[in-house]
Amino acid sequence: MKSFLESEFTVVRDEERCIRCKVCVNQCAYETHCYDAEDDRILSKDENCVNCHRCVIFCPTHAIRIEQNVTGYTQNSNWSREAIVALKKQAEYGGILITGMGCDKPNFTYWDRLLLDASQVTNPSIDPLREPMEIKTFLGSKPDRIELEEVDDDVVLQTKLSPQLVCEAPILFSALSYGAVSFNVHTALAKAATEFGTYMNTGEGGLDERLYKYGDHIIVQVASGRFGVHPGYLDVGAAVEIKIGQGAKPGIGGHLPGEKVTEDISRTRMIPVGTDALSPAPQHDIYSIEDLRQLIYALKEATDYTKPISVKIAAVHNSAAIASGMVRAGADIIAIDGVRGATGSAPKVIRDNVGIPIELALASVDQRLRDEGIRNHASVIVAGGIKSSADVIKAIALGADAVYVGTAALVAMGCTLCQKCHTGKCPWGIATSDPWLTKRLNPDIATRRLTNLLRAWSLEIKEMMGGMGINAVESLRGNRMRLRGVGLTDTELKILGVKMAGD
């Protein structure tokens, strides 16, 4: 069948600058560039290009530029280029369109329509360079009251808190499964979390034994496929997370293609080399909230009540009621992943159309848990499209205890959001298990890029807190009075629990 698809990008090469070094040829995992020895020039197959920028960055003479294909279809506000391309692809392949990363549609982001407060006159701002600014965060269940006994002139603490995670900043690395990302990526995340004092999340693909030494800073995930779940794995983590859903693909399972299941991944996931790793849509032992309670307590028993148990869900229409059930079922942490949450692979139609924005889910969950008087009983982590320290601080003011960052961490390591993770050919060595590609990511350098990111965000968070006259992050958490909305309807403001700017 003759394909009616056109190339999405055009490779523009400055022939005067090109020195025929063939770096682009070697770097491209999609065989976009090739060297013609006869003419001594580099040629490009535009149709292969995914706009990953690998050749652009590594070209020593900056001879390459990638452009959007300017040959557009006839202008039409209803039938966009995206819609036409999708139709043609489906007509040619007859299957579900697969994509990578998070929803790229506009209008689902509320962070940018929320603005932060600052102190003027009636209360002083605080200079973080001169005064302490505390952003240490504890995740886990907190009691409504503590018991003290007065002995002579001393008070003796009677309450023993349930296990907690301690983060130097309210930022954790989101679940990125081994197999979807490379061993080097997992190594960098684990090392950065350890160095900085936060946590990485294994995702659903288990944890390579070589990384067990970082276990104090790792949240181990138990998902529907139960890949890599065994007693040693549960023991080594600082917390266990039950994955019910994911923002990029609420309600459906996952599929790691067999070609990605190499020797190491097979050992870690506990499946044969080369077999597809299929995660069922639901956990087959959880068909109701009481089943969730059983799994939570099974994991608490298995870990001797020494670790907090987190439950992660995708943000859906009735998240508030679900969250309330999760807390009552015994979850110490609830993680909510919004519609913009990313993935290594998901049906495009689901990624772009299912779920709700994390801001709205967070606002309604936090309020519901307060209305029911159980907000103290679990910490709330939000995920899905946190792209800056401003997003972090707004999430905390809306009511989150901490955030998970996935895409932001990947971008720090080199990802350019080309959305082709599902091909397994990531030229940056991130979303791939091909040894030729994975060695491109140096875990030590990636670790430094990640710790730099965490440090930069922490400094920015402290600067914004100081401006608000707040020197401890717990005084900002759920403090929605320090937020105002712009360009939002009354209903949106009501759900977010914030006032309109100027009001």
Next chain:
Amino acid sequence: MKTAMELNNRYNDDKVNDACGLFGMMDLSGRRFGAEEPVKAIANMHERSNGLGGGFAAYGIYPEFRNDYALHVMYLNQESKEKSEAIISNNFDVLRSEKIPVDYSAHVIRPPLMWRYFVHPKQNLLSTLTSDDFVVEQVMRINMETCGAYVFSSGKNMGVFKGVGFPEDIAAFFRLNDYEGYMWICHGRFPTNTPGWWGGAHPFNILDWTVVHNGELSSYGINRRYLEMFNYNCTMQTDTEVLAYTLDLLRRKQGIPLSVVTKILAPPLWEEIADMNPTQKRLYTTLRMSYGSLLMNGPFSIIAAHQGEMMGLTDRIKLRPLTAATLDNMLFLSSEESAIRLVAPVLDRVWSPLGGEPVVGRLKSDTERIEVIAH
């Protein structure tokens, strides 16, 4: 008729903002003394208020009713008085009901009708509630439901007197020279976004707890949301109210000692906790983890008092002033040392407590000392 909330926060701002002068004076031997010195001292800090609020709390003033709740109520209209009195007579045995003696020649603005009732709850209505809880419930009810009545004092053997005016004018209006107490808490107010209505002045009181406050809580939004989980309705939308309810929750309901309560309001820094011995470290870590939402962040100095106890505290980086002094049995707390020196030029000891370091004075029958709890 507008509710107390609408009166207090006319422009529906996030909350009511004000800055202030504070003064407290307590005779630890329990000897009662007149209003002259406390009034003179708070009047000396005239520049700290702007005529839109002044008030006093005096402890030990109603010895003849020492076991009964003294409800001080202001009425903005006759209808609310009728509604309130119906609530009061249905729920309490009323031992005395009278107009609070006032002097209308004093320089104050549009005073409402002031009434007081000495009451105790009808025993058959208490069911499982304690008397205190029952009183709190009825006070909230009157403040919320009657559209024009506001109970501004509800403790035993103590009373709050407050209104719109400079503190010295409020003292004259309420004829405070007719009273004698062992402890006086005084406040001059400088609000920035309230028209100044009589109920909005400090002290803020619930049962025998009284708080006067100077500053602005940057953490107000979460302090309030936390308290709402424990069914406290912050109708006045002031920082002071949040402080009073926090004290009520932690001290009265959860029984946490005042010395520990101060460490919840103004906790030590994490780096200070890191240097503590293991027992202390565990205590302070647990406190911060459990009560982080009650950390009072941003500038404040407060004087909080209840029967037999007076406490002064500032935020942990001391963004508002507080001076303490002692002379014989007298403990002074003040925004400015000059106010103390005016009434007691020679003192045994004068000091500026560090940020977050409480000064607690207790009646000597309870304990024999003025306690300064260091980190």
